[in-house]
Every structure is written in structure tokens, then in C-alpha cells.
Amino acid sequence: MVESRLHLADEAATLACGAALAAVVRPGMVLFLEGGLGAGKTTLTRGLLRALGWGGNVKSPTYTLVEPYDLASGPFYHFDLYRLLDPEELELIGGRDYFSSDAICVVEWPDKGAGFLPPADLLIRLITAGGGRDIVVCSGSAAGKTALVEWQPLIQGQFSE
Numbered sequence: 547m548v549e550s551r552l553h554l555a556d557e558a559a560t561l562a563c564g565a566a567l568a569a570v571v572r573p574g575m576v577l578f579l580e581g582g583l584g585a586g587k588t589t590l591t592r593g594l595l596r597a598l599g600w601g602g603n604v605k606s607p608t609y610t611l612v613e614p615y616d617l618a619s620g621p622f623y624h625f626d627l628y629r630l631l632d633p634e635e636l637e638l639i640g641g642r643d644y645f646s647s648d649a650i651c652v653v654e655w656p657d658k659g660a661g662f663l664p665p666a667d668l669l670i671r672l673i674t675a676g677g678g679r680d681i682v683v684c685s686g687s688a689a690g691k692t693a694l695v696e697w698q699p700l701i702q703g704q705f706s707e
């Protein structure tokens with residue numbers, strides 16, 4: 547497993563960090579975003595989506611559970627499972643069909659979907675720290691490890707460790 551930890555001093559840093567992920571995520575990848583309410587998970591996703599070419603709004607899918615995006619790289623699904631009452635609900639909305647080999651899936655509150663989600667390629671945790679946030683990124687698969695190794699030089703020097 548490869549792991550990176552960085553400090554993100556402000557919202558712009560979270561957006562830039564998400565944007566750097568755009569260079570290394572590939573279709574078929576699943577990213578779990580962990581961290582408490584307001585930790586910056588949607589902000590990070592917004593940075594990633596913008597860098598993947600999305601020019602529109604990025605709203606939090608808190609009430610819809612999932613927000614789909616049609617990108618040049620293929621389908622992109624942004625989940626927020628905070629309001630999921632039972633992981634089985636994910637099955638009812640056809641949740642598993644989203645996790646296909648051509649889609650990038652980003653999941654906020656993955657704990658709420660335990661048992662009904664595929665394993666993550668990248669596990670990302672955001673933690674409130676010193677007015678900003680700390681971000682810890684771990685690989686969960688061989689593809690995730692490759693992505694993380696590619697990502698490290700991109701973010702080196704941009705943020706303090």
C-alpha cells in the first residue's frame with residue numbers, strides 16, 4: 547500500500563489537490579472519500595471534475611444519492627451516501643450498475659454502503675486540521691497504487707506535508 551499525507555491550507559488547495567487527481571484517475575476506478583461533515587469531500591470532487599473538463603455546477607448529491615456526469619473520459623458518478631438508511635437501498639437504485647469498467651466513481655460516506663460497494667482503488671480521508679484540512683490518500687488496489695505513484699510528483703511542493 548502506498549500512502550500520502552498533505553496539508554490543504556484553504557479551499558483553493560483542496561480544489562487544486564482534486565485537480566491533480568484528474569491526471570491519474572482512469573475509467574473503472576472507484577474512489578472513497580471519508581471524513582466528517584464539511585471535511586471537504588465535495589470540494590475535492592469539484593476540483594477533480596473541473597480538471598476533467600466539467601464546466602457546469604457541481605452540487606452535492608446529498609438528497610439524490612448520486613449525480614451523473616458525462617465527461618470526455620466517459621461516465622463519472624458522484625455518490626453521497628450520507629442519507630442512505632440501509633446499504634440495500636443502493637441495490638434498489640441500481641447502484642451496482644454504476645460501477646462499470648468505463649466509469650469513474652467517487653463515493654462520499656462509503657461506510658453507509660458497506661457490503662454493497664466494490665473495493666476502492668483510492669481511499670481518501672479529509673481531516674480538519676489547523677484551520678484547513680489534512681488529506682490522507684491510500685491505495686487499495688494495484689491500479690490505485692499506480693495512480694498514487696503518478697500523483698505524488700504532481701502535488702510535490704504544492705502543499706506542505
Ligand SMILES: Nc1ncnc2c1ncn2[C@@H]1O[C@H](COP(=O)(O)OP(=O)(O)OP(=O)(O)O)[C@@H](O)[C@H]1O
Pocket residue numbers: 554555556557558559560581582583584585586587588589590606626628654677678679
Ligand atoms: N482545505 C480547506 N480549508 C478550509 N476550508 C475548506 C478546505 N477545503 C474545503 N473547505 C470548505 O469546507 C466546507 C465544506 O466543504 P464540502 O462541502 O466539500 O464538505 P463535505 O466533506 O463534502 O461535507 P458533507 O459531508 O456535508 O458532504 C466548504 O465551505 C469548503 O469551502
Ligand SMILES: [Mg+2]
Pocket residue numbers: 587588589606626654
Ligand atoms: Mg459533500
